[in-house]
Amino acid sequence: MRDHEPLPGPAGPRLTTKEAAELLGVKPETVYAYVSRGQLGSRRAPGGRGSTFDAKEVEALARRNRRAGDGTANSGGELSVRTRITLIGSDRYYFRGVDATELAARHSYEEVAEWLWTGRLRPGITFTAPGSVVTAARRAVDALPEHSAPTDRLRVAAVAAAAADPLRFDLSEEAVLGTARALIPTLVAALPPTRHDHREGGPLAHRLWTRLSGRPADEACLRVLDTALALLIDHDLAASTLAVRVAASARAHAYAAVSAGLGVIEGPLHGAASGLAHKLLLDVLDQGDAAPVIADELRSGRRIPGLGHRLYPGEDPRARALFALLEDIPKAAPALAAARDIVDTTARHAPLHANVDLALAVLTASCGMPATAGETIFAVARTAGWIAHALEEYGERPLRMRPSGHYVGPRPPQPLPE
Incomplete structure (x- = not known):
């Protein structure tokens, strides 16, 4: 699965790039950096203009970032390591993008x-x-x-x-x-x-x-x-x-x-x-x-x-x-x-x-x-x-x-x- 494709799971509320950036407190370019690092999934918006993001996933990333900022990132099980091996979704998981x-x-x-x-x-x-x-x-x-x-x-x-x-x-x-x-x-x-x-x-x-x-x-x-x-x-x-x-x-x-x-x-x-x-x-x-x-x-x-x-x-x-x-x-x-x-x-x-x-x-x-x-x-x-x-x-x-x-x-x- 490529980085820009959506994370698996049931459809939920979607955010625009601007809305995701505001929730994360970052610039829009940083949102796409999260996508390229595999920390965030994205889906092409209808009509092909821009991308949309799963609201729950963005909120989870925002919580991790807040924990990292207050010095507890390593004690709360939220240490994040970039990897290309396994992706875990809401009801399935993938090895190198293929359903495990x-x-x-x-x-x-x-x-x-x-x-x-x-x-x-x-x-x-x-x-x-x-x-x-x-x-x-x-x-x-x-x-x-x-x-x-x-x-x-x-x-x-x-x-x-x-x-x-x-x-x-x-x-x-x-x-x-x-x-x-x-x-x-x-x-x-x-x-x-x-x-x-x-x-x-x-x-x-x-x-x-x-x-x-x-x-x-x-x-x-x-x-x-x-x-x-x-x-x-x-x-x-x-x-x-x-x-x-x-x-x-x-x-x-x-x-x-x-x-x-x-x-x-x-x-x-x-x-x-x-x-x-x-x-x-x-x-x-x-x-x-x-x-x-x-x-x-x-x-x-x-x-x-x-x-x-x-x-x-x-x-x-x-x-x-x-x-x-x-x-x-x-x-x-x-x-x-x-x-x-x-x-x-x-x-x-x-x-x-x-x-x-x-x-x-x-x-x-x-x-x-x-x-x-x-x-x-x-x-x-x-x-x-x-x-x-x-x-x-x-x-x-x-x-x-x-x-x-x-x-x-x-x-x-x-x-x-x-």
Whole structure:
């Protein structure tokens, strides 16, 4: 999608260039500068004279600018970074201007990753890793305690893979892409298999399945897993992605940048959210009714996982795409019904819709996977997006991701402490 085309979403009130400039407190030329930087969408006015702008989008940009002016831009989640990778609209999102859900429906995870990295599709591509790197990663992971979480294993595997690569400090695009195509399958191969006949070749989703479920996979299940990986590749500047860009801004190599992302996703509000939704779903399946389970969650002061997303007023488009595929899997029917029960029960008092964590929970709970499987899927998938953002950041001015602190402590000089 080109910069001058409108942002996706339902039609709303439109402003002229003059009206947008007045609301933003800038000159008309600056409005078009916002458009060229991807911070504002525009639409050609009827008759071809001038442009119009979505009023809500202009108001949101004005709020961000005001926050930047009073020193709180970095504390309110409104840090703005120019990017050409992902655009999020009101009910859908786009990878390099192409609808992400349509890409995921028609192409494999590896193909979508290539599109995100290069803007080119490579039909049939699969990622492979050198045997020596996989061996190093497995040895490091095998040395961890048995109870280690999947993200612990993935972080250790990334460090081991970096140590085995003497060219890791080469930050050229070709070298980083080579690193990405080897690192992602290394992360999967380093996870302990759940089946003796685990795969070492073929599409990444097939290899990952044998690390997540002890059940044999049919084509429908593998398609859902592959689609989930493709859908989760990127989602703009999520917390982990911002950490990756900070690392890349300091010119950390790609392995280190990915490690930064892996360190952030363990939080319950990020990668681990699907595990909480998985456990909630199992409780509903066990009791046969969402009402008492939801009541217990709220009584304990916990928020209901798997519901709502700050970027989507309606249903998360990633959840919508996965639910549609899960409908074709008979054994997923009970978990789907339980998910609907959760949404319907909470909708009585809060207009919350399903997000991708609840859809991942349906996938993992109905396919014999542990509660941590959703986090593993998320981490493996998002590695490709982190690489895309690292590549983009390597092309920017070094150390630009260095915000200034807004000091609110005691004014100096203070006396030395006793």
